[in-house]
Amino acid sequence: MxxxxxxxxxxxxxxxxxxxxxxxxxxxxxxxxxxxxxxxxxxxxxxxxxxxxxxxxxxxxxxxxxxxxxxxxxxxxxxxxxxxxxxxxxxxxxxxxxxxxxxxxxxxxxxxxxxxxxxxxxxxxxxxxxxxxxxxxxxxxxxxxxxxxxxxxxxxxANCAISQVYFGIEKANLKYGNSIVIQGAGGLGLNASALAKEFGAKTIVIDSVQNRLEMAKRFGADYVIDMNEYDTVEKRSALVYELTNGRGADIAMELTGVAPAFNEGLHLIRIGGQYVSIGNLAEGSIPFDPSLPIKKSIQIISLSRYDPQYLNKSLQFLSENIDKYPFEEIxxxxxxxxxxxxxxxxxxxxxxxxxxxxxx
Ligand SMILES: [Zn+2]
Ligand SMILES: [Zn+2]
Missing domain, CATH: 3.90.180.10 (Medium-chain alcohol dehydrogenases, catalytic domain)
Incomplete structure (x- = not known):
């Protein structure tokens, strides 16, 4: 055969x-x-x-x-x-x-x-x-x-997007009541939003495409930030601070694959927060001020691939939540x-x- x-x-x-x-x-x-x-x-x-x-x-x-x-x-x-x-x-x-x-x-x-x-x-x-x-x-x-x-x-x-963000979320030790900013509402971001919601986090999703933001709401986002409306890093950062008791998010996840998003994420996180970097796989370069993560004592967690058991965890998560979020529409x-x-x-x-x- x-x-x-x-x-x-x-x-x-x-x-x-x-x-x-x-x-x-x-x-x-x-x-x-x-x-x-x-x-x-x-x-x-x-x-x-x-x-x-x-x-x-x-x-x-x-x-x-x-x-x-x-x-x-x-x-x-x-x-x-x-x-x-x-x-x-x-x-x-x-x-x-x-x-x-x-x-x-x-x-x-x-x-x-x-x-x-x-x-x-x-x-x-x-x-x-x-x-x-x-x-x-x-x-x-x-x-x-x-x-x-x-x-x-x-x-x-299941063996890619959701397993990767599940691993990232657990590496950052996301807990009930934490706030998380998810940069990018593509496949990775939507899965991350549903996971964060089920972990009991306050979930904020940023993107520039209207129908992706609508999808993010259906994937559990408590707040979505439209980059067309909040069209500068300063404006987006001010809104994130407003939504997080003036401190900034406990955790942010970079899931856009766009190099400047990495800099932006650092502005959205609170002092002592964590930054999970997954999206920027393709090579790119940006001006970067290395003092920023130090001044805010931000822990940067960069991840490629995931521990094998996360595929099984993801399959169980999907099975339990298949009717709750529109995974099929991705x-x-x-x-x-x-x-x-x-x-x-x-x-x-x-x-x-x-x-x-x-x-x-
Ligand atoms: Zn893939
Ligand atoms: Zn080995």
Whole structure:
């Protein structure tokens, strides 16, 4: 039996190749991909603005159905029994369990995280990324069973946006009654808003796009700040102080991917507060006054990836809150495998916020 893989020849150009499906070896799982979503990082690669990836495989968000299990795989990484046909979500990276970071309680920094990530499809087991009909999950790659009430469109992004912001929120130790400013109401920001609300925080979301702000309200934001109305950092900062007893927010999260937002965040946080920096993955430069975080004793927490168990925590969170927040509306009408290029092009032109693709 064969499966299909989309290969990027150069930014903006895909070819579909076919490969014989591998058998799941010891400790591994072969999944049929039900749904994959287009994330911001793929948009950068497709546009050609990510110099580190100019060809090869694409896609890291997925929900799949188990097709084949290695002989010794009976449960997911939370100990839940699994069988062929179950839906699962896998981390997009490995945690080897043996490197310096894995053995020092920092599995999200695993030195071997991306061992299989930039492999080409000719290399066995071929199915290294998620813009394909199938996906090979390695022995060191955590995966979790997806609760039945989470639709594919929502489950497909669980291994990225929500797990990342959940990790960030807990790293900042958000507590009941705290105030949090969320910069950016895209996929990361909306998930962060719902999480913060469920943690019992006063949630303030900043964005410049009206329909994103409307969505933020439906995702639990207590206050939204429209950057068109409050059109300077000073005005936005004054409003945040007004909403937080004149002190500034306990925590802010940068989820915009826009370099100047980092400076702005520092102005919105109270003395002794915390700043979680996640969005600015793409390289950029800004004038920066390093005395500002020192004068306010702000703790900056910069994060890439998350500890594996956060994927399971996110799936449980989504399952418990699926009727409370409109998670399904973050993604639009799904595309088909044959429409991958269209889905990517429309993501680049921002016609759609988060493209979702049915792979099987
Ligand atoms: Zn992603
Ligand atoms: Zn490791």
């Amino acid at each position: 064969k499966g299909k893989i989309a290969v990027m020849n150069q930014p903006g150009e895909l070819t579909v190749k076919e490969y014989t499906l591998p058998k799941a070896e010891e400790g591994s799982v072969l999944a049929k991909i039900l749904r994959t979503n287009v994330c911001g990082s793929e948009v950068h690669i497709w546009k050609g603005t990510d110099p580190s990836e100019t060809s090869g495989l694409l896609g890291h968000e997925m929900v799949g159905e188990i097709m084949d299990l290695g002989t010794d795989v009976y449960t997911d990484n939370a100990g839940t029994p699994i069988k062929v046909g179950d839906r699962i979500s896998a981390l997009y990276y490995l945690t080897c369990g043996r490197c310096y970071y894995c053995t020092n309680h920092q599995a999200h920094l695993c030195e071997n995280a991306h061992n299989f990530y930039s492999k080409l499809p000719d290399e066995y087991p071929h199915f290294h990324k998620t813009f394909a009909t199938h996906y090979y999950i390695h022995p060191d790659q955590h995966f979790y069973k997806v609760p039945d009430n989470i639709p594919d469109s929502v489950a497909a992004s 993604v639009g009408k799904p595309f088909k495998f044959e429409e991958l290029e269209t889905a990517l092009n429309k993501s680049v032109s921002r016609e759609i916020t988060r493209a979702s693709i049915i792979m099987n």
